[in-house]
Amino acid sequence: MRYAELAAAYERLEATSKRLEMRAILAELFRPLKPPELPHVLYLSQGLLRPEYEGVELGVADSLARRAVAAAAGVDEAKVRHRAKELGDLGTTVAELFAGRTTLAAEEPLTVARVYAVLEEIAHSSGEGSQEAKVKALTGLLGAATALEAKYLVRFVLGTLRVGVREMTILDALAEAFAGGGKESRTRIEAAFNLSSDLGLVASALVDGGLPALDTISLEVGRPIRPMLAEREPSLAEVLERMEGKAALEYKYDGLRVQAHIPRSGPVRLFSRRLEEISAQFPELVRELAHAVHAKPAIVEGECVPIDLDTDEIQPFQEVSRRRGRKHDLDKAQEEIPVALFLFDVLLAGGEATYGLDFADRRARLEATVRPNDRIRLAKQEVVTDVDAAARFLDEAIAAGGEGVMAKSVGPGSSYRAGARGFWWIKYKRDYTVGLTDSIDGVVVGGFQGRGRRAGRYGAFLLAVYDAEKDRFESFCKVGSGFDDAALAEMPKRLAPFDSEERPAGVETGLAPDRWFRPGLVLEVRGAELTLSPIHRAARGAVRAELGLALRFPRFTGRYRDDKGPTDATTSHELFEMYRGQVRQAVAEAPDEPA
Ligand code: AMP
Numbered sequence: 001m002r003y004a005e006l007a008a009a010y011e012r013l014e015a016t017s018k019r020l021e022m023r024a025i026l027a028e029l030f031r032p033l034k035p036p037e038l039p040h041v042l043y044l045s046q047g048l049l050r051p052e053y054e055g056v057e058l059g060v061a062d063s064l065a066r067r068a069v070a071a072a073a074g075v076d077e078a079k080v081r082h083r084a085k086e087l088g089d090l091g092t093t094v095a096e097l098f099a100g101r102t103t104l105a106a107e108e109p110l111t112v113a114r115v116y117a118v119l120e121e122i123a124h125s126s127g128e129g130s131q132e133a134k135v136k137a138l139t140g141l142l143g144a145a146t147a148l149e150a151k152y153l154v155r156f157v158l159g160t161l162r163v164g165v166r167e168m169t170i171l172d173a174l175a176e177a178f179a180g181g182g183k184e185s186r187t188r189i190e191a192a193f194n195l196s197s198d199l200g201l202v203a204s205a206l207v208d209g210g211l212p213a214l215d216t217i218s219l220e221v222g223r224p225i226r227p228m229l230a231e232r233e234p235s236l237a238e239v240l241e242r243m244e245g246k247a248a249l250e251y252k253y254d255g256l257r258v259q260a261h262i263p264r265s266g267p268v269r270l271f272s273r274r275l276e277e278i279s280a281q282f283p284e285l286v287r288e289l290a291h292a293v294h295a296k297p298a299i300v301e302g303e304c305v306p307i308d309l310d311t312d313e314i315q316p317f318q319e320v321s322r323r324r325g326r327k328h329d330l331d332k333a334q335e336e337i338p339v340a341l342f343l344f345d346v347l348l349a350g351g352e353a354t355y356g357l358d359f360a361d362r363r364a365r366l367e368a369t370v371r372p373n374d375r376i377r378l379a380k381q382e383v384v385t386d387v388d389a390a391a392r393f394l395d396e397a398i399a400a401g402g403e404g405v406m407a408k409s410v411g412p413g414s415s416y417r418a419g420a421r422g423f424w425w426i427k428y429k430r431d432y433t434v435g436l437t438d439s440i441d442g443v444v445v446g447g448f449q450g451r452g453r454r455a456g457r458y459g460a461f462l463l464a465v466y467d468a469e470k471d472r473f474e475s476f477c478k479v480g481s482g483f484d485d486a487a488l489a490e491m492p493k494r495l496a497p498f499d500s501e502e503r504p505a506g507v508e509t510g511l512a513p514d515r516w517f518r519p520g521l522v523l524e525v526r527g528a529e530l531t532l533s534p535i536h537r538a539a540r541g542a543v544r545a546e547l548g549l550a551l552r553f554p555r556f557t558g559r560y561r562d563d564k565g566p567t568d569a570t571t572s573h574e575l576f577e578m579y580r581g582q583v584r585q586a587v588a589e590a591p592d593e594p595a
Pocket residue numbers: 230250251252253254255256257273303344379406427
């Protein structure tokens with residue numbers, strides 16, 4: 001396939017925010033393709049070279065890309081810098097510089113295969129002289145590109161491709177292109193993706209062997225599974241009712257979710273909740289897991305929390321987040337902030353897939369697979385059948401430093417649901433019963449200019465929740481409280497990669513912020529209560545037509561949820577459930593009406 005066809009599709013994708021249209025454009029793009037071109041086009045359209053969990057990066061900074069653009073266009077670098085600053089985007093700048101240019105007569109038109117090969121080369125060059133090599137490779141590509149192609153090449157290498165294609169939309173398009181578009185085939189395709197986290201792999205299997213080929217995709221050590229997620233209920237009584245009177249309660253540890261892959265031999269690898277590899281940040285867990293887990297190969301999941309090794313007390317989460325992303329002084333960090341991993345699930349043990357077993361059987365397998373030690377422990381668990389026992393266990397969990405309990409269904413059908421949020425797992429924190437003190441993880445989609453003391457910088461931000469069904473981000477509050485000067489000063493830097501001239505595809509709101517951001521940065525906020533709003537769009541129409549849900553008196557807690565991607569944020573459905581819980585509670589607390 002010519003790269004021009006891909007660029008033309010991007011141009012069309014950028015012009016729409018309608019999921020159905022995006023699906024049709026993508027399906028049309030994918031239909032004629034076969035492996036290896038198909039997976040390459042899939043990854044490229046997501047702004048990636050390889051599945052996200054592999055963390056392959058191009059390592060191309062703005063200045064490097066500018067040099068390549070200047071060389072390819074035959075103009076001064078200062079001119080490129082100046083114009084890019086004015087236009088706010090090097091992609092548009094190169095398109096302008098190349099305007100009217102078709103490829104040089106001597107050059108063959110660019111193909112996806114060539115673009116992909118050169119980008120891989122750029123990603124893999126490292127060490128001395130690599131900067132020059134990258135400039136040269138990129139200049140070569142741009143030299144063979146038309147204006148439109150160059151625009152998207154530059155945006156790709158800078159990680160600012162704005163076509164807004166998310167995984168769920170790609171899955172829709174794959175179902176439409178290769179499996180008739182029906183709901184059942186879409187579900188099967190998604191299930192294969194949830195197990196493998198690799199759209200390219202799923203698409204290749206689908207094209208080669210149709211839907212049945214998807215069944216051959218299974219768990220593999222080194223390839224993370226998409227995590228199972230929890231719903232909430234407003235009271236322990238309702239938790240138990242949902243679970244038909246019997247639930248396994250576990251401490252809900254407040255830390256970082258870790259998926260550990262333990263091969264038969266070779267190093268243990270750790271993945272975060274958003275499937276980034278974090279092995280390097282927790283060398284002691286890597287080391288200890290190899291000892292503690294004896295049925296290899298295995299994949300286990302747990303929560304990593306800071307712990308005081310002298311007293312065995314769990315420490316606040318903030319401590320562990322200080323260790324994330326840290327590349328230097330790891331030895332020092334290990335000593336200063338020791339962590340323990342509390343395991344709560346097993347997906348593969350002794351090479352055998354266990355994710356399909358019911359939860360009680362998985363827990364038994366977990367216990368049989370792990371020899372706990374100081375650092376590797378089992379999540380504390382108790383099976384309860386009545387509310388009193390559940391309340392006692394909750395007290396115990398909170399006293400031990402947990403933030404609440406996780407209730408897990410032990411009944412038939414309680415297999416591990418990769419990538420799904422459902423009532424098989426229910427999280428419950430005590431404070432659900434006293435107003436809305438539960439936190440919400442919101443995605444920043446806009447910024448508002450500050451006034452007074454905040455003049456000249458952002459004073460508030462527009463936050464959205466994620467609607468997983470519609471694959472879009474719906475605003476629920478404008479938050480300015482809770483940011484101290486340091487946090488405010490830091491926000492532009494954190495938001496820069498998501499800067500957008502226009503309202504990004506898939507963002508729904510009735511407000512017009514001064515600056516838009518593509519969904520990327522997730523912040524934790526709290527508020528007084530959820531109310532109905534004509535401006536905000538979260539769960540719009542779910543309670544009343546034309547009205548969405550909004551958070552009153554929102555406040556940033558100071559916690560950046562770097563462990564969550566935008567689609568891992570709180571969902572519109574969760575917000576709706578929280579609203580429902582709030583209403584029920586208000587009804588329960590209202591004084592009885594006189595007869
Ligand atoms: P939340 O992030 O608020 O949606 O809560 C779900 C998260 O709780 C999971 O993703 C885990 O990181 C964490 N967690 C803590 N303890 C447990 C447990 N015992 N079982 C499952 N998840 C747990």
